[in-house]
Amino acid sequence: MSETLSNPLDDPAADPFEIAAEAADDITRLTGMPRHDIALTLGSGWGQAAELIGETVATIPATEVTGFSKPALEGHVGTLRSVVTPRGKHVLIIGARTHFYEGHGPRRVVHSVRTAAATGARTMVLTNGAGGIKHTWKPGTPVLISDHINLTGSTPLEGATFVDLTDLYSVRLRDLARMIDPSLDEGVYCQFTGPQYETPAEVQMAKAIGGHIVGMSTALEAIAARQAGMEILGFSLITNMAAGIQTTPLSHQEVMEAGQAAGPVISSLLARVIGAM
Numbered sequence: 031m032s033e034t035l036s037n038p039l040d041d042p043a044a045d046p047f048e049i050a051a052e053a054a055d056d057i058t059r060l061t062g063m064p065r066h067d068i069a070l071t072l073g074s075g076w077g078q079a080a081e082l083i084g085e086t087v088a089t090i091p092a093t094e095v096t097g098f099s100k101p102a103l104e105g106h107v108g109t110l111r112s113v114v115t116p117r118g119k120h121v122l123i124i125g126a127r128t129h130f131y132e133g134h135g136p137r138r139v140v141h142s143v144r145t146a147a148a149t150g151a152r153t154m155v156l157t158n159g160a161g162g163i164k165h166t167w168k169p170g171t172p173v174l175i176s177d178h179i180n181l182t183g184s185t186p187l188e189g190a191t192f193v194d195l196t197d198l199y200s201v202r203l204r205d206l207a208r209m210i211d212p213s214l215d216e217g218v219y220c221q222f223t224g225p226q227y228e229t230p231a232e233v234q235m236a237k238a239i240g241g242h243i244v245g246m247s248t249a250l251e252a253i254a255a256r257q258a259g260m261e262i263l264g265f266s267l268i269t270n271m272a273a274g275i276q277t278t279p280l281s282h283q284e285v286m287e288a289g290q291a292a293g294p295v296i297s298s299l300l301a302r303v304i305g306a307m
């Protein structure tokens with residue numbers, strides 16, 4: 031049977047929150063850690079933060095956890111890691127993101143967030159690599175997400191579930207991040223479906239409607255985190271200027287290189303922010 035058909039989230043009759051609770055039980059069993067305080071999803075460029083946040087208690091393959099998918103991309107590490115910070119906070123580090131463009135639907139996309147909430151995490155830190163619309167953001171610049179525009183035409187909410195998204199990206203946590211690095215800028219994140227990058231016209235549309243960052247993740251995850259009552263911090267690493275903002279075409283290679291070069295700096299920033307929580 032294919033991996034797709036064997037995922038319990040693909041049964042429309044299944045309750046995604048029950049599956050998240052089962053996944054949280056798997057994490058408890060496999061890490062020996064009964065609860066976590068903070069969850070952190072590591073996007074492109076942010077991977078080295080895991081080593082800096084604290085002492086690793088356990089690392090487990092995501093495929094051992096109910097409902098998790100195999101990583102779609104090389105360079106997206108398919109592991110979950112339990113780390114304890116010097117201040118004693120337990121952090122669940124999610125290195126296994128499922129993207130909307132994989133086509134498995136929003137339940138699969140937000141399963142890691144719901145699982146993190148089911149492990150007890152009250153804080154969700156979402157990181158990604160993204161394109162920048164502001165000319166002042168050179169590749170390698172980390173920025174805070176201040177709000178988002180969901181352009182996927184999709185939602186992780188099912189039925190008449192009305193969730194307030196005012197202050198979705200916590201002012202308190204953004205202020206905490208700026209205490210660590212006062213030079214951090216912020217912007218509105220536009221989630222496109224991908225996997226193609228935008229056309230220059232689409233980037234101009236994103237700019238016209240109030241966007242500053244273009245990406246392919248995070249917004250749907252933030253909605254699910256808010257539904258679960260979590261406090262959310264979002265970081266984008268600007269790995270490239272969005273299409274048409276720079277004059278040269280976008281390449282995945284270039285994106286990976288910008289991420290690698292910025293890695294040590296942004297990972298240390300992220301570790302210091304989480305260390306202060």
Ligand code: 8IG
Nearest residue numbers: 159160161244245246269285
């Ligand atoms: I890395 O320019 C990265 N991810 N949508 N646009 C979108 N996603 C991205 C981009 C980009 N760069």
